[in-house]
Amino acid sequence: MFKLNLKIALRNLFRNKVYAAINIGGLAIGLTAFVLMLLYINHEESYDTWDAGLKNVYQIRERHSFFTPDNKEHLQESNESRVGNLIRQKVPQVIAVTKVDPDWDFRTDNSVSVGKAEPIAVNRMKDADSSFFHVFKYRFIQGSESKALSAPKSVVLKQSLAKRLFGEDIALGKVIKVLAWQGDEGTDLTVTGVVEDSATPETAGFTAIMRTGNRDRDPDNPTNSNYCQIYARVNNDTDLELLNQTLKKVYIDYKKSTAPFKKIEYRSYFADGKYLELKALPLAKVHGNRPFEISWLEKLKPVIAICIFLLLVSIINFVNLVTAQSVQRAKEVGVKKVMGAYKQQLIGQFLLECALQSIVALFLAVILIEVLLPSFNTQFHVELSFWYNPHLAGMLLQLFGLFTLVTLLAGFYPAWILSNYNPASVLKGNYGDSLRGVTLRNVLVVFQFIISVTFIIAISVMHLQTNYLNNKDLGFERSNLINIRSGYDQSLVDKIKRIPGVQYVATTTQVMGNTFNVPQEIEYNGNKISLNTVTISMDALSALGVKLLKGRVFSKEYKQDTINTVVLNEAAAKLIGKNPIGKSYKIINQDKMLNFQIVGVIKDYHNEGFDKGVLPTLYKVTHLGGTSSTNNLIVKLNSDKSAAIIEKIKTEWKRTYPDFLMEYTTLNTAFDKVLENNNRFISMIMLFSVVSVSLSLLGLFALSTFVAKRRTKEIAMRKILGASNMQIVGLLNKTFLVLVIIANLISWPVAYLVVGKWLSGFAYRIDMPLYPFLLATIVSIIIAVLTVSIQARKAALGNPVKALKYE
Amino acid sequence: MIQLNNIEKYYANKGVKNYVLRLVTTTIKQGEFVSIMGPSGAGKSTLLNIIGMLEEPTYGTYEFMGEDVTSLNERKRIELYRNHIGFVFQAYHLIDEMTVYENIEAPLLYKKVGSSERASRIADLLDRFNIVAKKDLFPNQLSGGQQQLVGIARALAAQPSIILADEPTGNLQSAQAEEIMELFKKLNQEDGITIIQVTHSEKNAQYGNRILHIADGVVKEDVTVA
Ligand SMILES: Nc1ncnc2c1ncn2[C@@H]1O[C@H](COP(=O)(O)OP(=O)(O)OP(=O)(O)O)[C@@H](O)[C@H]1O
């Protein structure tokens, strides 16, 4: 029976090749998108799953205000280092605790050299205490967990880094020299172990774990603190609730007992609604809950929605085409029923046919994925693989689930419709019942068009917004501007300045790609105003090429500039008042009143993504009131031969810091990076839109073929009665046209809401334009009419006599 | 074998009852070959469909093999189709995607007949109807007469006790029609299969041993053929 049904299914597919191709091809595309998304989700879900024992590992999070974007308290991944010891001593459930460097993104790479060899840049080398590998049980290829970090000045390499540094040689016992910043003299570390690269991505990822000794001890002075990440391994069967209660109690006791030494009143920890919090988060939950970040799942939601829609569009095609041609199968159903087939057997048969098509589609999808994966990986900066996926078995299980779901979704309704045919009437030649399913079919066509029209509107609006952003005046000149990851070292700066073609060399804490905001409250005319403070060197504003609106920018000619002058940006000037030039404001710094004079106002310039507005900012050169610094050494070139000049800068750098490599970026690259996420999202939407619209149209095309075929007799009769070809084309179009118009009416508000939400994520955006809406409507109508007309014309041009005889 | 008591069938249209069958009472015994005749629209097909349980009467009782089937559940009815009733249609209604062989095999599959038994029965039928050479052809590669032979072979495959045929020769030329009628007669006389057919042809009706004349839903005459 199964064999026979399979045979019938295959024969049916071959008989309706075009229809089968549309069904299967469409489904394959829908599945491809969906499976790619599954792969991506699996990748994100696979974080920190490389060892079963990790279920006992927790990340400790402390609530504090150090280094938060808004200067308020948050539960953070970095903890005061003393918390490490506290937990080790006071929490009984804990077996091992380790303190390790966080991933600061302003940090430079380390320069690592082996013997006399040229140094190479290595990122994510982290300093930890001796317990790191007692918490994270990596498999040691060389060395052992117990001995690896037992002595200071040791380092454990990941397999991949060991290979980079030593090739196939044994790394164990070798010495490497590590420099953390350009002025660093370097530390010699002995390789005491090599661990296996983990199969899945890690939150506490690293290329090497160093034990320099810095992480072993906490600062001596109780008012000083040092921040690091803390991970703990606990006993099997530890109850998280209980663990967190213990942590809380221990932490509060600690805060209470140390408050006097820190010259802080314990009560102040609870002022203004603040409170103390120390929490353990299971490692498995860490990646999905990074502080100050939208979780990957949240970011992925629109993509998930789109993938689901795409799959739905292809399933709808499937359902529509099968129900449309159900008339052809009605007789078979009738005959089989009078032979004694159970209804379930018939449903089973039609589901089998559907399953056959979905399995073929799934195979095609797997092939497509193999083809597309490399470009997908580069687009999304991931390394996904299908066949080499560490979770292949789980993946295949998911695919099987997906296959079942698709088969049921696509097959069940048609199978139900078909198996419900009444044999007495279909065998009489009465297919009147074939009208059954028409309503649903129409609803589905409308749904498909809603999706397509919404996509068309969305991509037009997105296109307009992207154009707007790409051509937006940034407020500074990004061409011929490079940014070296380095502090301001006067002797090096002087050397670089002497290179012909270098116009300015400067430093600033605020430039696109690396911005370090320091909030400050000023007092002007008795009003308190919050501003963002940026410390710069004399030439920085000129190097950035910002536009001066009023007054002047800093210059050597004015002695005062190193004493107490500031330049405001437009946003800050607005808060001050009409004529800020020459006005003074004061700040209170360590009980002293300091006065600053405003000498210039510049146009706001962008230093972050367009989703954020430019903060009201004051720029100062003076050290008065404190300074800040970050690794930005910006160099403005006034020559086209930038490559050659950069080479010369590198040479100067090497002469100054022979063991530390120079890292730099151009501001053009930094700008592209700012737009990158947005552009990637848009190109993806673009791709999906095109695919979904084409799928919908293919579906419509096939559907109109069937409808035209079914109405052959009616068309023939009408022709005999004197209808013109045009009238017949119009007749067939009418039905579909109504559906397309209904779809448009529904799409407009939907698209308005969805696209409006997207636009509202930008601080700089266009107003909602009208014409994408009109465009989408006109395009959808034209395309639908064209598609249907091709079919209708064929039917209309057919010879009526033939059609009637055939019946 | 078949006992119809006061069978009525009507379609209600805007509150008006349009009777198709009125108070039909008759008995058909095992081994009979009955022809139902009458003008177009008389209700012949309806009566046959009711006998075949494809339609339900609006009123009256119907016993098939001593069992009341007016209130039969779906499963029971399907059991009857599998084991006792074979249908033959005017338009043959072979399944287009199946070969001759597979068409004949289909009812056996539903009846869960073992594969060797299946093969021998089909071989037997192909042989008997002289269509061995056609077994791998599809219905659209056969003539009308050949298609109807396959249709009958299919009806016989499950070894039914009764065959219901609605104008089985309606689409055929007289030579082919005669061949089919001869076949029916043989099946009736040699295998003892009960046959009920609807026909417009007096000549075809003569192959059987009893004729029911129907007009306006009423059995007008019930004659035995000499
Ligand atoms: N679904 C229905 N709704 C209303 N009336 C129906 C329906 N089906 C059949 N009829 C009516 O029942 C009557 C009998 O139909 P039936 O098919 O039994 O006739 P018949 O004797 O087989 O005629 P023919 O020789 O043309 O096949 C007809 O008048 C027909 O109009």
Ligand SMILES: [Mg+2]
């Ligand atoms: Mg009839």
